[in-house]
Each structure stands twice: as structure tokens, then as C-alpha cells.
Amino acid sequence: MATPEKDLETTFNEKGELISPVLAAGVKNFLIDIDGTVCDDIPNEEPERMSTCLPYPDALRIVNKWYEDGHIITFFTSRTEEHREITEEWLNRHNFKYHGMLMGKPRGGNYHWIDNHIVKATRFKGKFTDLIVKNRDVEVFND
Template sequence: MQLEHKNNVSPVLQDGIKNYLIDIDGTITEDVPNEQPERMASCAPFPDALETINKWYNEGHQICFFTSRTEEHREVTTQWLNRHGFKYHSILFGKPRGGNYHWIDNHLVKATRYNGKFTELVEKEVVIQVFKD
């Protein structure tokens, strides 16, 4: 693992290592709502997602799935990820449902909206909101 611990505080990633937080439903597989948990075990992964995420993992990046699925779906979710061969370090459950996220943090946060296919990430200039000086 590419983490460095300093004085028992949360780990710091080494230079060049990214920390990917990746949604599950609608991003790496079909959009399965929590109200239909029976579909969680049988949905198929998007092949480009599996290939890309495992490539990032093999390159040493941190992979954390961040999902709106609840803790009661932990077992079916981990079994599904493992059965399909996804490589990852952790899963966070209970992400707020919906969208229109506005993440505020003391660290730089980069966001990439999934729009149907995992491809190479490219740099693009966009307008963002920041706090007024």
C-alpha cells in the first residue's frame, strides 16, 4: 500500500498517487436503487469500469468505493465486487442519494462526472465555484 503515516494521523498519499472515490450504482454497473436489493447480486459490471479501476489499482492508486448503498447491503456489495474481480482498498456506505454534490474540504478535490464510459482522464479547463476572498 502506498500510504505514509505520520504521528498516528490519517495517512498521506505519496506524490503521484491518486485517491479515487468511485460510485457503484450507475457508474460501474447499472443503476440499482436500495429499494431493489435483490438486483444487486445479479447486475453485470460495465467492462470498461472493471478494466480501468483495476488498472488504477495496479498502478498503486487508492480505490475506495463510495456508495449510496446502506450498511445492510455491505455483504451483497462486497461479494459482488469480489466475484467480478474488482480490486479496491475500501468501501464507504451511506453516501447521500441524489446528486448536485458540493464537496467542501481543506484539500483540493477533483471531480469527474461519469457519463457512460470509463476512458482515459484528460485535463480540461472549466468554471468552478470557490469561496470569496
């Protein structure tokens, strides 16, 4: 697992205190689900399947391309902390390039991410390809 420090800009507030790092211009910060997105959907109740499933070839290729292009790759999964070791081993065995992994994402859909930064959401519909720009309706706060 690589570290993204080279892609982050150190930033300080007016008091000289270190604040959250800022991504370099043009760098995207991808949060990518695992089960049902880069491999078959393996429920937490069947962890024995986690080590034997195969990655989707197009997902592996595109994720590694994004990594090589300098973007930040973080897997954000509903797998629990008890599945971290088997998940890291699986990602590494299949040569996924990534910077980090967040465990314990709530299961189910209908996520609403509220942030003071721009958030772009892309729903996975069965095939990884290069991303293209399309305009869609989104829910926003009423001014």
C-alpha cells in the same frame, strides 16, 4: 480487498502524535460510485437485483488499471450498510480490485465537497476511459 498502507506515508505532528496518513507523490485517491457508474443503476429498494447485475466492462478494466498503477480505490455508494455483504460479494465475484467501501452516501446529485485539500471531481457520463486534463469553471469560496 487490499490495504493501502504501502501507499501511505506515516505522519506525526509536533507533539509526536500520529496524524492522518499522507498519500505518496503521484498516488490518486479515487472515490467511485457503484450504481449507474460501474454497473446499471440498482435502487436500494430493489436489492435482489444487486447480485445479478453485470459490471460495465470498461469500468472494471479502468478501475483495476488504476489499482494496479498504485492508486487508492474506494467505492462510495448510496447503498446502505445492510447491503454491504452483497455488494462486497459482487465486487469480489467480478474481480474489482479496491481498498475500501463507504456506504450510505446521500442519494441524489448536486454534491458539494468542502475540504482543506484539493478535490477533483469527475462526472461519469456513461463510459470509463483514461482521464485527461480539461479546464472548467468551478465554484470557489470568495476570498
